[in-house]
Amino acid sequence: MRDVPHEWLLRLLKVDPEPQLPEGTVRVFRADPRYLLYRRMLLGFKHVFALFFAVAVWVFAAQMMKVQFRELPAAAVVTRIVHTVEVLAWLGFLVVVVPVSFFVVRLDYELRWYALTDRSLRVREGIMSLREKTMTFANIQQVSIHQNPIQRMLGIADVRVESAGGGHSSPLKETEMSEPAEHLHEARFRGVSDPEAIRDAIMDCVRRHRDTGLGEPTELATSPEPDAAVPSTLEAAQELLTEVRALRSTLAEQPAPRVEPRAS
Numbered sequence: 001m002r003d004v005p006h007e008w009l010l011r012l013l014k015v016d017p018e019p020q021l022p023e024g025t026v027r028v029f030r031a032d033p034r035y036l037l038y039r040r041m042l043l044g045f046k047h048v049f050a051l052f053f054a055v056a057v058w059v060f061a062a063q064m065m066k067v068q069f070r071e072l073p074a075a076a077v078v079t080r081i082v083h084t085v086e087v088l089a090w091l092g093f094l095v096v097v098v099p100v101s102f103f104v105v106r107l108d109y110e111l112r113w114y115a116l117t118d119r120s121l122r123v124r125e126g127i128m129s130l131r132e133k134t135m136t137f138a139n140i141q142q143v144s145i146h147q148n149p150i151q152r153m154l155g156i157a158d159v160r161v162e163s164a165g166g167g168h169s170s171p172l173k174e175t176e177m178s179e180p181a182e183h184l185h186e187a188r189f190r191g192v193s194d195p196e197a198i199r200d201a202i203m204d205c206v207r208r209h210r211d212t213g214l215g216e217p218t219e220l221a222t223s224p225e226p227d228a229a230v231p232s233t234l235e236a237a238q239e240l241l242t243e244v245r246a247l248r249s250t251l252a253e254q255p256a257p258r259v260e261p262r263a264s
Contacts, residue, residue: 010107010111015111015127015130021115023117026116026117026118026205027115027116027201028113028114028115028116029113029114029115029116029189029192029198030112030113030114031109031112031190031191031192032155032156032191032192032193034154034155034156034191034193035109035156035190035191035192036105036106036109036191037154038150038151038154038156038191039105039108039109039191040102040105041150042150043101043102043105047098047101050093051093054093058086061082104127104128107127108125108126108127111124111125111126111127112124112125112190114189114192114198116201116202116205118205119136119137119209120134120135120136120137121134121135121137121161121187121202121205122134122135123187123188123189125190133187135161135163135187136163137202137205137206137209137210138209138210139163139164140161140162140163140202140206141162141163141164142161142162143159143160143161143162143199143202143203143206144159144160144162144199145157145158145159145160145195145196145199146158146159146160147195151191155193156191156192156193156195157192157195158188158189158190158191158192158195159188159189159192159195159198159199159202160186160187160188161186161187161188161189161202162183162185162186163185163186164185
């Protein structure tokens with residue numbers, strides 16, 4: 001397990017830094033360290049875009065203020081108030097929003113893990129919104145690898161696992177820092193460095209699960225075979241009919257009993 005920073009915060013949020021691995025865990029996978037770099041790059045692009053947008057709005061608002069308030073007696077006071085609010089907003093963005101967002105991304109990376117058991121896979125992710133998803137091998141229908149240009153440059157990819165009904169389910173809301181939304185019947189091993197090995201491991205577990213008949217109804221496995229020594233219903237009826245006919249022939253061959261006249 002990696003060293004998780006700021007365990008006091010995790011205790012405050014009631015988030016266990018150690019993964020609660022299910023019984024029968026075979027392998028545990030972690031996101032590659034380059035996944036943390038990937039998340040930071042996406043977050044940096046997002047902040048830069050927000051910064052340019054805010055600057056454009058600020059310039060437009062400043063020009064509008066010069067036109068609207070230049071003839072007012074208190075125009076200088078209003079301008080100073082607006083500038084003060086702008087400075088506070090910029091300080092809040094640079095001092096609070098940016099560091100906190102990068103800190104959340106770091107925690108999400110540290111607390112992310114994926115596990116394979118002998119019967120299912122489990123994905124644990126999230127901090128503020130903790131999510132643990134379990135998918136049995138009996139329901140898995142497709143395992144695929146997804147990689148965008150930035151991931152390809154960094155040498156990482158996502159392994160996507162889909163179960164029955166995945167194409168008709170509504171997606172969940174986005175995860176922290178705008179992770180792509182997942183469907184209810186979908187699990188992702190995000191930011192792994194060896195996606196082919198993980199895909200092969202999952203498919204191998206699925207094949208073993210189906211070959212050994214795990215998860216099949218117990219009635220099918222324990223129903224008794226028909227006993228050949230027990231006669232069928234038709235044979236039993238024919239045998240009974242033969243015995244009745246023999247008994248009837250025997251009674252017909254015997255003389256009728258003589259009835260003595262009763263004395264008057």
